[in-house]
Amino acid sequence: MKETSRIEAEQVAGNGLLHRRMFLAGGVAAMGAGAAVNQARAAPLTVEPWMKIPGTGFNGYGQPSKYEEKVARTWASAPGTTGTGSSRTPHHLLNGMITPSGLHYERSHSGIPDINPDTHRLLIHGLVKRPLVFTLDDLGRYPMHSQIAFVECAGNSGALFAKEPTAANVQAIHGLLSCSEWTGVKLSVLLQEAGIEPAAKWVLAEGADAAGMSRSFPVEKALDDALICLYQNGERVRPANGYPVRLLLPGFEGNMNVKWLRRIKLTEGPTMTKDETSKYTILLPSGKALQFVFPLEGKSIITHPSPGLTVRGAGLYEISGLAWSGYGKITKVEVSADGGKSWGVAALQEPVLSKAATRFRMAWQWDGGPAVLQSRSTDETGYVQPSRSQLIALRGDRGIYHNNMIQSWAVAGNGEVKNVYA
Amino acid sequence: MSMRKIFVAAAPALLFAFASPVLAQQSPNLGKPISPEDLASWDISIGPEGAVLPPGSGTVKQGEAVFAAKCQACHGEKGAGRPNDRLVGGQGSLPGDKPAVKTVGSYWPYATTLFDYIRRAMPFNESKSLSNDEIYGVVAYLLNLNGVIAESDTMNAQSLPKVVMPNRDGFITFARGK
Numbered sequence: 001m002k003e004t005s006r007i008e009a010e011q012v013a014g015n016g017l018l019h020r021r022m023f024l025a026g027g028v029a030a031m032g033a034g035a036a037v038n039q040a041r042a043a044p045l046t047v048e049p050w051m052k053i054p055g056t057g058f059n060g061y062g063q064p065s066k067y068e069e070k071v072a073r074t075w076a077s078a079p080g081t082t083g084t085g086s087s088r089t090p091h092h093l094l095n096g097m098i099t100p101s102g103l104h105y106e107r108s109h110s111g112i113p114d115i116n117p118d119t120h121r122l123l124i125h126g127l128v129k130r131p132l133v134f135t136l137d138d139l140g141r142y143p144m145h146s147q148i149a150f151v152e153c154a155g156n157s158g159a160l161f162a163k164e165p166t167a168a169n170v171q172a173i174h175g176l177l178s179c180s181e182w183t184g185v186k187l188s189v190l191l192q193e194a195g196i197e198p199a200a201k202w203v204l205a206e207g208a209d210a211a212g213m214s215r216s217f218p219v220e221k222a223l224d225d226a227l228i229c230l231y232q233n234g235e236r237v238r239p240a241n242g243y244p245v246r247l248l249l250p251g252f253e254g255n256m257n258v259k260w261l262r263r264i265k266l267t268e269g270p271t272m273t274k275d276e277t278s279k280y281t282i283l284l285p286s287g288k289a290l291q292f293v294f295p296l297e298g299k300s301i302i303t304h305p306s307p308g309l310t311v312r313g314a315g316l317y318e319i320s321g322l323a324w325s326g327y328g329k330i331t332k333v334e335v336s337a338d339g340g341k342s343w344g345v346a347a348l349q350e351p352v353l354s355k356a357a358t359r360f361r362m363a364w365q366w367d368g369g370p371a372v373l374q375s376r377s378t379d380e381t382g383y384v385q386p387s388r389s390q391l392i393a394l395r396g397d398r399g400i401y402h403n404n405m406i407q408s409w410a411v412a413g414n415g416e417v418k419n420v421y422a
Numbered sequence: 423m424s425m426r427k428i429f430v431a432a433a434p435a436l437l438f439a440f441a442s443p444v445l446a447q448q449s450p451n452l453g454k455p456i457s458p459e460d461l462a463s464w465d466i467s468i469g470p471e472g473a474v475l476p477p478g479s480g481t482v483k484q485g486e487a488v489f490a491a492k493c494q495a496c497h498g499e500k501g502a503g504r505p506n507d508r509l510v511g512g513q514g515s516l517p518g519d520k521p522a523v524k525t526v527g528s529y530w531p532y533a534t535t536l537f538d539y540i541r542r543a544m545p546f547n548e549s550k551s552l553s554n555d556e557i558y559g560v561v562a563y564l565l566n567l568n569g570v571i572a573e574s575d576t577m578n579a580q581s582l583p584k585v586v587m588p589n590r591d592g593f594i595t596f597a598r599g600k
Contacts, residue, residue: 274543
């Protein structure tokens, strides 16, 4: 009886959420004292074949284990096309804050171009004193800068605008988010070399793909933290993510981080490209649409448990997920196990970086009964992630883009997890 | 003074040099100058003022023929849509809570965007293949189907930027917290 009360003393919110120190050094010991000891016996140990004969040799570029084939992106293409659409990161099968490059989400408008780096050029022109052309070799000689940053499609999580909750998992709903270490040349250095004319207020970025993907952004962003990326997670940017060079605008909607970057043009005003007028604008109930909504707002998702990851029997679990904000660092993530009635503060896994995905963790003593799991982020500007009803009250449900509402996962008595509105 | 001390002492000055436009020579300076003529083939973006629209022109009638040959398979007869984006109609569908029909006629704020986008990205399987006359014609045809210009109108570098789209004032520049 004493042991049970020890667990109850650590509860920080309803339905079994435990204080975040339960996962710190002292907490585990306390938990050991409180938890019921496993009564089932392990099977006798056997000496497996791989313990007795030499394994395989080396290879030039390593691949995941053959047992991990299910850890893969899923995708959909527009009718009559290949490679025009998006693929999604399987967050329910990953952990940590970095997305492996081969699992980074993709969004392409006319497939992945097969670009020869020897003939690729980056042009900087428009309202500059000296229009300049750079080769890849040129760019490789500039001082490099690295930044761990998330990239999120503005259409990510749009499924939560549906009138009824869809039977979908975290990959299908939230898979258009990924986080990498990006390395390259600061755009500000190249613009300084070209010489910015005082009239230049906007920048057009354009890709070398067949769709010539193009977006405008304010020159302030170019001088702040825009990065001309050559490397992703230590190796050259993958073709699907913009090889041989892509733009990174940390925190800004994914579409603006133009891949296969071939041209930067400084202009007086926005170019009003197809994507910044007819697509990435948020239609309000009034019939007017919000335009130039650049940074992604603070957001979080629980990846474990989530649909497909069935919770197997009452006991102690780690609830974990990702939180991020296009406006800076995540300062707090709260978790609820009772559909938002009560909240406990989760532990934030270091490092916690500005405009990067932050892993959060929370101990949960599941009693085997129904539960609704939610997470709610706060960023360094004080912005708190809204509930579904709060976001819809603000913008209606036809906006498509920038959906950062709280996700609710219902855990049934049999341990199955599904997307619900709560 | 050791080498390390020299580096440390010089560091603030170097950083300042990097941040200052007048001392740009601190960069490797590897960009090669290029003339406007030599970069013209890449300078394909068209802003709302239409400043760099190319010569050429097209009528609604001419555009109808190009559309039937090159666009209709994806965008449907008269731009009605299917299997890909619908291009015509939907005016009046933006306010309220019913699904909005966002097309060139109902949603696009600038006619110049049509020229820009068709030239850079369409037809899907052979982008950048249409002549300027063909692009002006398709633009004229789509604007006429949406009731924005008359059947007798011709689109060119002078007339296109003057077209006022029905949803020209339909956008609000986002400001956080407002």
